[in-house]
Amino acid sequence: MTDSAAFGALKGLRVIELGQLIAGPFCGQLMADHGAEVIKVEAPDREDPMRKWGQNAPLWWPVVARNKKCITLNLRVKEGQDLLKELVRKSDFLLENFRPGTMEKWGLGYDELSKINPGLIMIRVSGYGQTGPESSKAGYGSIGEAMGGMRNLAGDPSTPPSRIGLSIGDSLAATYACLGALLALRHRDQTGEGQVVDSAIYESVLAMMESVVPEYSQTGFIRQRTGSILPKVAPSNAYPTKDGDILIGANQDSVFGRLCEAMSRPELAQDPRYVDHYNRGENQQELDDLIADWTRDKTADEVLDLMEKYAVPAGKIFTAKDMMENEQYKAREAIVKVDHPEFDKLYMQNVAPKLSKTPGHINWAGPTEMGAHNQEVYGSILGKDQCELGALKEAGVI
Incomplete structure (x- = not known):
């Protein structure tokens, strides 16, 4: 297995990815696509639900966890928290999408982690952001899409607001989180200082809402669903x-x-x-x-x-069938085949965007085994020997 740090514009940077599902992990996927060493953390007794998601087969995990090194770690116990701090000391980014306050409850808030590593960039993705009266509420992508204004505009005016068929709110928040992380990296390169990137799902959706807000504030007009047309723009x-x-x-x-x-x-x-x-x-x-x-x-x-x-x-x-057969897709290798121990016809979207000097690359699909890289990460990076690793496993820490 090739080390993800061997290619791409983000080679040499290390990301510790906490959290699960889409809003955080898709940010990790984007960074791993371009060469960051992304270490995905799962609880020893609780796998990321993405391992089971997909139509007809669990085929989302191989995409969202591609190029990532997967370890297990119990963040609810002091021994696990201490191990995470050891990793933070040797990392550039920590990415999480827990409900705000969770990391602080575990003694892993930015105030604590930045003492260990002042250059740490902490990427935080949540439904409503880290501040404000609704910050502590549980927030899923669908709710953020509704609050951000997208659901009101999705679908035909004769039907209730529609889902567009993708978890777009989560993915937008993750994309803005990745953008924020790279902006923070630029600041760190100039000053040595880390900072917090606070990406809220509803605000990421709001950022896509074109002139919806000024249309209302200036003229009182509220956009509504229009189906397949662009109103007053024809044909x-x-x-x-x-x-x-x-x-x-x-x-x-x-x-x-x-x-x-x-x-x-x-x-x-x-x-x-x-x-x-x-x-x-x-x-x-x-x-x-x-x-x-x-x-x-x-x-x-x-x-x-x-x-x-x-x-x-x-x-x-x-449709996916059209994508697979299209000559433009083929010419630009927009879809590629990726080796997998269980799926012999695993094709997926390639890395985007394309860079002429430092292109991203898919080295491996999401690992099938939980803790697949425990030995490499805890042994090679943290210097733990077999005896220590055995004790940690026996105690349920990894």
């Missing part, structure tokens, strides 16, 4: 074909003109109802209906070939 929608919906985006004047040429209806570009952005927006529904009447008698490939010929942005709505 930009999903359109039916003989074998499935496709997306067409032709809202710019020149692009709309090319769409009209592709449809053999060049006169539409000069029609007063559609002649410019404003009028197309005012007549959005009838324009969408007109385009749909044209697309539904053709196959998706027939329409897409015409869109490519006339340089009109368009595309299929991809």
